[in-house]
Amino acid sequence: MIVAGKHYRTVWMEGSTVRMVNQPLIPYRFEVIDLPIHRHTAEAITTMVVRGAGAIGAAAGYGMAQVALEAPDGREFMAYITEGAERLRHTRPTAHDLFYAIERVLRAIEGATSVAAARRAAVEEAERLADENAAAGKAIGEHGAPLIPDGARILTHCNAGWLAFVDWGSALAPIYMAHRQGKRVFVYVDETRPRGQGARLTAWELEGEGVPYAVIADNAAGYLMRRGEIDLVIVGADRVAANGDIANKIGTYEKAACALLNGVPFYVAFPSSTFDPKCPSGEAIPIEERSADEVHYVIGQDEEGALRRVRITPLGAQARNPAFDVTPADYIKTFITERGLCAPKEVSRFLA
Amino acid sequence: MIVAGKHYRTVWMEGSTVRMVNQPLIPYRFEVIDLPIHRHTAEAITTMVVRGAGAIGAAAGYGMAQVALEAPDGREFMAYITEGAERLRHTRPTAHDLFYAIERVLRAIEGATSVAAARRAAVEEAERLADENAAAGKAIGEHGAPLIPDGARILTHCNAGWLAFVDWGSALAPIYMAHRQGKRVFVYVDETRPRGQGARLTAWELEGEGVPYAVIADNAAGYLMRRGEIDLVIVGADRVAANGDIANKIGTYEKAACALLNGVPFYVAFPSSTFDPKCPSGEAIPIEERSADEVHYVIGQDEEGALRRVRITPLGAQARNPAFDVTPADYIKTFITERGLCAPKEVSRFLA
Numbered sequence: 001m002i003v004a005g006k007h008y009r010t011v012w013m014e015g016s017t018v019r020m021v022n023q024p025l026i027p028y029r030f031e032v033i034d035l036p037i038h039r040h041t042a043e044a045i046t047t048m049v050v051r052g053a054g055a056i057g058a059a060a061g062y063g064m065a066q067v068a069l070e071a072p073d074g075r076e077f078m079a080y081i082t083e084g085a086e087r088l089r090h091t092r093p094t095a096h097d098l099f100y101a102i103e104r105v106l107r108a109i110e111g112a113t114s115v116a117a118a119r120r121a122a123v124e125e126a127e128r129l130a131d132e133n134a135a136a137g138k139a140i141g142e143h144g145a146p147l148i149p150d151g152a153r154i155l156t157h158c159n160a161g162w163l164a165f166v167d168w169g170s171a172l173a174p175i176y177m178a179h180r181q182g183k184r185v186f187v188y189v190d191e192t193r194p195r196g197q198g199a200r201l202t203a204w205e206l207e208g209e210g211v212p213y214a215v216i217a218d219n220a221a222g223y224l225m226r227r228g229e230i231d232l233v234i235v236g237a238d239r240v241a242a243n244g245d246i247a248n249k250i251g252t253y254e255k256a257a258c259a260l261l262n263g264v265p266f267y268v269a270f271p272s273s274t275f276d277p278k279c280p281s282g283e284a285i286p287i288e289e290r291s292a293d294e295v296h297y298v299i300g301q302d303e304e305g306a307l308r309r310v311r312i313t314p315l316g317a318q319a320r321n322p323a324f325d326v327t328p329a330d331y332i333k334t335f336i337t338e339r340g341l342c343a344p345k346e347v348s349r350f351l352a
Numbered sequence: 353m354i355v356a357g358k359h360y361r362t363v364w365m366e367g368s369t370v371r372m373v374n375q376p377l378i379p380y381r382f383e384v385i386d387l388p389i390h391r392h393t394a395e396a397i398t399t400m401v402v403r404g405a406g407a408i409g410a411a412a413g414y415g416m417a418q419v420a421l422e423a424p425d426g427r428e429f430m431a432y433i434t435e436g437a438e439r440l441r442h443t444r445p446t447a448h449d450l451f452y453a454i455e456r457v458l459r460a461i462e463g464a465t466s467v468a469a470a471r472r473a474a475v476e477e478a479e480r481l482a483d484e485n486a487a488a489g490k491a492i493g494e495h496g497a498p499l500i501p502d503g504a505r506i507l508t509h510c511n512a513g514w515l516a517f518v519d520w521g522s523a524l525a526p527i528y529m530a531h532r533q534g535k536r537v538f539v540y541v542d543e544t545r546p547r548g549q550g551a552r553l554t555a556w557e558l559e560g561e562g563v564p565y566a567v568i569a570d571n572a573a574g575y576l577m578r579r580g581e582i583d584l585v586i587v588g589a590d591r592v593a594a595n596g597d598i599a600n601k602i603g604t605y606e607k608a609a610c611a612l613l614n615g616v617p618f619y620v621a622f623p624s625s626t627f628d629p630k631c632p633s634g635e636a637i638p639i640e641e642r643s644a645d646e647v648h649y650v651i652g653q654d655e656e657g658a659l660r661r662v663r664i665t666p667l668g669a670q671a672r673n674p675a676f677d678v679t680p681a682d683y684i685k686t687f688i689t690e691r692g693l694c695a696p697k698e699v700s701r702f703l704a
Binding site: 192193194203214215219220221223249251253257261296298312320321326 | 570605669677
């Protein structure tokens with residue numbers, strides 16, 4: 001996507017350095033951060049400098065390429081690879097793209113006949129993963145745009161735009177495509193507490209694309225659905241199980257429940273790298289619990305433009321912070337993937 | 353309730369001055385604010401220095417008493433009363449207690465045979481309203497406590513505790529009562545964006561009462577219900593329509609939707625002053641839209657303990673901010689009132 005006249009991906013590699021958009025600074029500043037070694041890349045995933053299923057996947061792929069470039073020659077090569085892969089696997093538990101990317105680069109390394117060839121193969125596979133992710137975003141946009149009627153008022157939750165992928169995004173891709181096709185669209189953007197990815201990232205992306213929108217408190221989506229002010233919902237996914245259940249940002253389930261009770265079509269958009277055929281149902285998806293401080297504190301810009309953290313709960317208050325939830329397949333109308341549309345319960349056959 | 357060893361009501365009157373707990377400062381500071389004339393009291397309602405249906409009602413009743421004390425003798429007396437009542441009616445649109453209190457004091461004034469008697473009657477009626485509200489809170493606690501089993505994990509939304517009333521509260525009153533009866537209870541407290549009444553006020557109240565709790569992002573309640581971690585939901589109400597539909601803080605409907613789909617009993621607690629027999633259904637309840645700035649900015653305490661406002665959306669971002677939503681009667685299991693329990697659809701007969 002274009003920022004200040006220049007085309008950016010969310011994450012990319014130059015030499016052995018991984019470079020990525022520093023997402024906690026958006027919308028306040030647009031900054032690219034350099035991560036010279038795989039340990040830095042792993043930390044950037046854990047601390048959510050990069051977030052969003054597809055972008056996490058691409059970052060993990062590049063992280064694996066860094067592991068291959070850093071690994072010593074000779075007999076210790078594969079031990080270093082194994083250890084690096086394990087470190088990257090432990091950065092975040094929920095998004096399937098992370099594990100998918102690590103396995104893909106691992107297989108490329110294992111298939112090589114020399115250390116030099118393994119390093120080359122790792123970098124090439126990481127680049128291929130990123131390219132596939134960007135292409136998938138565009139294809140999701142093409143398949144999803146026909147679901148959006150002219151004049152549609154759309155709800156989205158969290159950020160599943162280009163910042164959550166390498167380019168384009170999943171949930172926002174059909175919206176961008178419909179907008180470029182000249183359809184009138186209006187997007188209600190859930191703030192998405194506790195980390196505010198909607199208020200910060202989705203609002204910033206839509207502003208950049210010139211798509212009309214309004215940020216709402218997460219609490220307001222049900223009210224708008226009941227009043228008939230939302231025509232459809234599109235969200236992304238962090239993991240899709242074999243039975244069509246999905247895990248996505250906490251709060252997705254509440255939106256799906258309101259959509260179900262109000263007859264509002266609920267769409268989930270994702271690339272096939274998010275599909276986990278080994279996961280039988282939503283109950284088997286590991287749900288990350290993050291620090292309670294994300295509930296206690298809010299980060300924003302003060303009057304002087306400085307980033308500042310303020311506490312919104314009493315000192316000593318207790319909090320819980322599950323980061324994802326599971327939405328059952330039967331709450332979802334249609335999946336939008338880079339290979340086309342499918343009914344949630346058909347996903348295993350469709351993506352086989 | 354007790355703060356630092358002293359018994360406080362949320363709002364009261366001394367001479368012609370209305371005094372109230374300054375709620376935007378909680379939990380950071382506990383401060384009482386003095387409002388010498390009814391215009392100040394009206395402004396305190398509009399700007400939410402006092403909030404919560406019952407507390408708004410009591411403040412409006414005292415505001416009407418101030419109007420009567422300020423009104424000039426002679427022929428202009430009733431014109432001043434009418435104008436003051438109109439000013440107080442326009443402070444907030446949704447909570448019925450406000451209109452109920454204004455009408456009650458107006459009737460007391462109109463029934464008096466002299467200006468001096470009208471002033472006395474206005475003050476007495478305002479005090480009676482406050483006393484009734486405090487007594488209703490306690491009675492709601494007594495009627496509601498038996499609905500809470502030992503070991504219950506309870507979800508509440510917004511603040512319907514003693515800060516929202518003159519004392520005790522509505523949704524929290526049965527919880528306080530059950531806790532004092534020695535039952536083990538655990539409360540999940542919705543943060544309640546955009547103004548954070550759960551994170552700030554309910555957490556602070558529960559901390560003061562020693563009731564175990566955890567603050568959660570508004571997005572997390574559905575997840576906990578699906579996992580069977582919530583046994584019941586209790587919320588308050590700002591207005592109850594004749595058919596049993598209720599208006600309450602934005603987000604209440606989303607919780608009710610998740611409760612309905614997961615078989616979690618959903619209780620609504622309110623005093624009869626919140627019941628509006630002239631309002632046929634939820635569709636007729638006026639829903640306040642407040643400033644978009646409540647979505648754009650979050651107020652909290654910085655590292656030095658100062659209150660500070662930070663911006664969480666891009667500058668220039670659009671936002672919408674409905675402050676209440678409507679939950680239909682058939683989402684609600686039981687109403688808890690000071691006169692006992694009733695089925696939502698029976699409310700008109702029950703409170704007649």
